[in-house]
Amino acid sequence: MNNFSYLQAEKAKEATAAKRDDKSAAFIAGGTTLLDLMKLNVENHDQLIDVNMLPFRGIEMNKNGLRIGALERMSDVGEHPLVVQNFPAVSQSLLLAASAQLRNMASIGGNVLQRTRCGYFRDTAFPCNKREPGTGCPALEGDHRNLAILGTSETCIATSYPGDLAVALTALDAVLTLENAKGKQREVPITKFYLLPGTTPQRETVLEADELLVAVTIPQTEAARKSMYLKVRDRASYAYALVSAAVGLEVQGGVIRSAKVALGGVGTQPWRAPEAEKLLVGKAPSEAVFRAAAEAALRGAKPREHNAFKVEMAQNTLVRALSEVAA
């Protein structure tokens, strides 16, 4: 890890201006991803701007839904009664992630911005288009068992966001609030926040250099209230998802009125499945309907040798999750 200077920002503008003026700076909140990557020399920052003192906290319901300050910790949000009652998928996605120690440190904003676990990205001995554009992608012919099958390109097949929370947020149409060095805020739906790798896998989100993620707002819907997050992994705890599903259904009079479906572990970004949602809405819930929706969700998949299993596993995970929320 290189030496760096440390700035504890007391005002948002101080933080965002410092970031604007220093291309090599990074914000630090919980640091659970950042310090890890700095120790691996995958990220090298001259300056860390500590944002923990900034007032981006609080978990409260307003007219737009549940607003969560970006500096709230994963464990606090996952266990908050408003989240547990109104957004079970969000609560589950948080509490099934990482370990208790990490959840106590990691912030919501940092979680949404966490980086891929692709082994080639995390080891500077390997080429990696995401880390060093143009050097190549050994994962294509190498270890891609836990990499993406949707949204991939020939330059990158990483599950760019490997975590859980953003999958639930993607299903439930969360909106992210970003604030820049001028103090101006803008709102970006999470479904438009992440970028596909294309030919520029190093660009992962629409976040500008001077922007700080300050809040996450989740609209309160019936489907969100009847939602769940199902995670499949190699061991029972402390493992990234092989495949996960965040789903919510609003069923009235035996008919699905609204459906929210997103997948984790399979896409280069948290993967919303509008094709699946379209197939569900207006139908009576049944295993056949869920199966058709699951197949639609994976239709565009481009599996490779070691991750071909994800197609079936993701379909089965979706069917299981939809069956459970419909029950």
Added chain:
Amino acid sequence: MDMTSNTSNQKENAPTNVVGKPMDRVDGPAKVTGAARYSAEISVPGTVYGVLKTSTIAKGRITNIDTSRAAKEPGILNIFTHQNLPKPAKTPKQVEKWRAAQSYLPMQDDQVQYAGQPVALVVAATLEAATQAAALIKVTYQADAPIDSYHDPKAELFDPQKIQQGKKDSHVVRGNPKQAYDGAAIKHEATYVHAINHHSPMEPAATLAVWEGTDKLTVYESSQNVTMHQGALADLLGMPREQIRVVTKYIGGGFGCKGSFWPHTILTVLAAKAVNRPVKLALTRQQMFTGVGHREDQEQTLQLGATTDGKLVSIVHSKKATTSPWDNYTESNGKIMDMLYACPNYSTTYELARANVMTSVWMRAPGEAPGSFALESSMDDLANQLNIDPLEIRLRNYADHDYSNDKPWSSKSLKQCYTRGAELFGWDKRNAKPGQNRKGRMLVGHGMASATYPVHSSQGTARVRLFADGHAVVEAGATDLGTGTYTVMTQVSADALGLPPEKIRFELGDTRLPTAPGSGGSVAAGTVASSIMAAAEDVWDKVVKMAVADKKSPLYKAKPTDVKVELGRMFLAKDPKKGETLLAALGRNGQPDIEGSGTGKYGAGYEEKNFGQNGADPNNDNKEKKTGGHSMHSFGAHFCEVEVDPDLGTVRITRWVGVHGVGTVLNLKTATSQMMGGAIYGIGAALMEDTFRDPNYARYTNADLAGYHVPVNADIPNIQVEFVPETDPYINYLGVKGIGELGMVGVAAAVGNAIFNATGRRMRSLPITPDKVLEALRQPA
């Protein structure tokens, strides 16, 4: 205490008699309070820090090393590369009987032979500066295409003739296996794959090298075997052993990887000498994957020939595995197939392929763990094919003696283990038909497998010093992996001297102490306990001599040979109430303390010494056998229940029963923990442990504990462990069999067999991950 009671009552009323009791760990408080210092936590005045820079490529040549930026970091003492690191007196290749698995020493020239090989060593005043400087060194390579494994099209399989540093033959044949297999009524053939596994102890490997002048060296090493480390250092440095001291007071797990000698130790020692300061170096977690060996990637093909009633007539085994460019190390998987069952014909062959990887090394239950996976999975198949209960087929093939060498067993309680395990587990309620047992959506399955591990021959010495004030210092240069050596040896010493355990100070982990074997091959407990007893006997003899010459002693004028000692009390064998304690006699004598020493033997050596060439078996007069006597093994049985999710492919273990026959149990608590740990370690290999070596770069892609999965608490069910009573007079003084490896043997097979019972699908590739289960479920049963 009522001195008039007979000896057996005395035993019960003695202040001690703690051997076997579930005593708490004597080092527990030091460990939980942080008072226990592991090797990397020890500092001496002037200590500076070493950090390794390792190769990014797996094969090629270093063309340039630019240290200019690195040298600007604050407090750099030196940056060593192959160009300026002082050479050892000898390289491992030049040592006549090199003690370690790997014979290649990096940083001697510009060659790179495996990814993660040390190419530079930075020494700096702080760990931080050394770490950053290592990152700033720019190494330029000329890279060649590496060979990644025996799968590589460039790899060539060869017959090594000898495996395991030349200790074992790569071909073993007994009877007429091929003919017997060809003629067998029932033939079963299958191939089993084992992933690369890494030991992954919590404590990383670490070295603190402290020179006094140029001819005296102390090394604080994370070592499972201080004597081995001392000897290897003496060999490489060309120094007499007595000028080298190796100290290891605590180990945070080793599982075999700290029982061999690896490059980081000698590189640190050479650097320390060059900078004339104590240098401390600990491997990073990533470096632990390319610094201290691994269990090799391997596949085994196993042919079982049997009669229609399930009796084995032939076992034909072969193994392919990856090895390093220099060494022919591979686990001897065949051993267990040769001896576990009553089978008249057997053969095994090994083929290896050189690849650009470091030399693999013994990892908990080397050979037996992967070997038992193949054998016990095939036995389960055979049982299913012939519609015989898996337990019954094992009983039909029960070996009443060791078929591999025609010797009788020194003791064997496998039948009792099967019976008691089945009873605890409720094996009779198992549905033999696969795929029938459901719990909600889950498929439930029950499986079992046998465990066995040999009693290796070993010996060691110990010193006992009994003080007249009622305490004792007991010493042996053994190590404690964290499994309880400190504790069980305190118990043994307490009973040997008749003192309460808190009056015993047991010292280990130092080459200045009497030589003991390392913690490896499950020999430590039995050997060190026997050494302590031999040293205690020396003390007894000396005190008995005092007593019989002492007018005030009840034993005055008795013949020393008529005096027995039990739990610290001397008495006449014929008249037990006539006697006194060792302390009473010593105190009257006016001597403040008395010292004894002795050699303890474990295994065949013990038997030969005490029972003669042919052991105690009068019928064994077969002169062709190298040593007479008995075949010595521990045995056990595992039973488990799994739940398989047929849609998601996940496997959860919901129940585990392990019953073992291990001779004398020295501490019920630590022994039980040890067997639980074995089951957990086996569950890791069975379900999740898998290091991925990239086929093009021959470099690992998941070299940390987030990427390399070991079981977490949530993966482990309640594990029930029992020991069946077993007495073995032939193996060592206290009849102790080793338990370090046994608990892991058969675990993967038990899991696979339970998955078969749950799903009707046979899993032959470890680890059994959800993707493999889903793939198997897609195939017809």
